[in-house]
Amino acid sequence: MNxxxxxxxxxxxxxxxxxxxxxxxxxxxxxxxxxxSASSFGLQLYKVLIIESDQIKEKLKPASWEQTQITExxxxxxxxxxxxxxxxxxxxYINLKSKSLNIGTKDLEGxxxxxxxxxxxxSEDMQxxxxxxxxxxxxxxxxxxxxELKIDACPxxxxxxxxxxxxxALDSKDLSAAVITAVGYRSGEDATANAPKIRKSxxxxxxxx
Amino acid sequence: MNxxxxxxxxxxxxxxxxxxxxxxxxxxxxxxxxxxSASSFGLQLYKVLIIESDQIKEKLKPASWEQTQITExxxxxxxxxxxxxxxxxxxxYINLKSKSLNIGTKDLEGxxxxxxxxxxxxSEDMQxxxxxxxxxxxxxxxxxxxxELKIDACPxxxxxxxxxxxxxALDSKDLSAAVITAVGYRSGEDATANAPKIRKSxxxxxxxx
Numbered sequence: 001m002n003x004x005x006x007x008x009x010x011x012x013x014x015x016x017x018x019x020x021x022x023x024x025x026x027x028x029x030x031x032x033x034x035x036x037s038a039s040s041f042g043l044q045l046y047k048v049l050i051i052e053s054d055q056i057k058e059k060l061k062p063a064s065w066e067q068t069q070i071t072e073x074x075x076x077x078x079x080x081x082x083x084x085x086x087x088x089x090x091x092x093y094i095n096l097k098s099k100s101l102n103i104g105t106k107d108l109e110g111x112x113x114x115x116x117x118x119x120x121x122x123s124e125d126m127q128x129x130x131x132x133x134x135x136x137x138x139x140x141x142x143x144x145x146x147x148e149l150k151i152d153a154c155p156x157x158x159x160x161x162x163x164x165x166x167x168x169a170l171d172s173k174d175l176s177a178a179v180i181t182a183v184g185y186r187s188g189e190d191a192t193a194n195a196p197k198i199r200k201s202x203x204x205x206x207x208x209x
Numbered sequence: 210m211n212x213x214x215x216x217x218x219x220x221x222x223x224x225x226x227x228x229x230x231x232x233x234x235x236x237x238x239x240x241x242x243x244x245x246s247a248s249s250f251g252l253q254l255y256k257v258l259i260i261e262s263d264q265i266k267e268k269l270k271p272a273s274w275e276q277t278q279i280t281e282x283x284x285x286x287x288x289x290x291x292x293x294x295x296x297x298x299x300x301x302y303i304n305l306k307s308k309s310l311n312i313g314t315k316d317l318e319g320x321x322x323x324x325x326x327x328x329x330x331x332s333e334d335m336q337x338x339x340x341x342x343x344x345x346x347x348x349x350x351x352x353x354x355x356x357e358l359k360i361d362a363c364p365x366x367x368x369x370x371x372x373x374x375x376x377x378a379l380d381s382k383d384l385s386a387a388v389i390t391a392v393g394y395r396s397g398e399d400a401t402a403n404a405p406k407i408r409k410s411x412x413x414x415x416x417x418x
Binding site (some may be wrong): 001002003006009021029033035037040042050053064096097132136137138139141143145149155157168179195196197199200204205208 | 211238241245246251256258261262265283302346347348350353404406408409414415417418
């Protein structure tokens with residue numbers, strides 16, 4: 001099975017070869033894997049910033065506990081969730097759906113109201129948590145896409161969200177950095193590359209009922 | 210690219226053919242895809258219940274807004290996050306790592322303390338949110354694994370967490386249902402099967418910096 005082979009191949013890369021860059025054609029595929037990710041109601045309530053700029057990477061590094069992946073990796077993917085859900089988010093989706101399915105927005109009004117009511121019932125804090133969770137599905141797909149293309153990646157939560165939001169001016173856009181991934185090619189000196197994968201046993205992880 | 214083809218093939222299945230069951234060999238692969246999922250620090254702070262019992266499915270259905278996927282799908286995967294992180298969770302991981310790498314736990318003490326301090330600094334509410342987020346990576350991998358095996362799936366958040374925790378007696382195990390996925394085979398009558406996928410454009414979703 002391709003997926004299993006790819007998941008076994010990947011590892012959280014600690015040291016990247018900064019001379020190697022992910023090419024445009026592969027970047028396009030990585031973006032498409034993220035774009036195709038499932039999300040609650042299909043709303044995709046996040047934006048993904050892809051950092052190529054060395055200058056921005058240098059600014060992000062101290063906000064990432066000085067982890068060297070930030071400056072040595074080819075690209076940093078920053079998954080940013082919307083911090084609140086407004087009617088416009090739902091209306092945008094309904095318009096997209098209406099166009100794709102070639103039906104009037106009037107016919108989608110019931111579904112639109114259902115979403116608005118369901119999401120409106122959540123506190124702003126709960127909305128924020130909910131949109132952040134969705135980014136983890138997309139981030140997981142990025143890891144899988146990288147592995148299929150034999151691109152290395154390191155998913156990271158070890159960064160200062162407030163500092164990231166500040167550096168990237170996310171607050172004013174109602175966005176917040178949720179999780180990031182450094183993407184590029186492993187350095188020959190990455191000692192962790194050949195370490196065995198540590199995973200709970202199937203018996204520990206699952207229960208059939 | 211296999212992943213992109215598989216992601217395009219899949220859709221959130223609304224109607225399953227209840228006569229078709231996922232076989233043991235495929236189930237094993239689905240479990241392995243979940244097991245291989247990335248997680249923060251590699252801790253995998255969740256458990257996955259796989260519901261085969263028709264009786265339990267019947268109990269879960271009213272707690273899932275009567276959605277028919279619950280009783281018609283072959284298996285329901287319930288991703289349950291740990292609601293608090295205790296030292297034992299970290300110690301278990303350290304023991305696993307020590308055995309896998311054939312090094313003494315003493316040599317991993319620094320890393321163990323680092324994890325304990327980082328996670329200990331989070332409030333219980335934040336710990337719960339954090340462990341729940343990790344389940345979304347695993348759930349995403351389940352969707353991808355299903356697609357590769359041409360098994361249908363429906364990821365679902367539309368269920369009553371408290372009722373699930375009650376029915377499955379999760380509270381006493383410090384677990385909580387985070388997200389679920391119905392897995393099986395689409396019914397020929399599922400009208401949504403051939404609907405075009407609705408996704409934001411690449412330009413809307415990404416920003417290169």
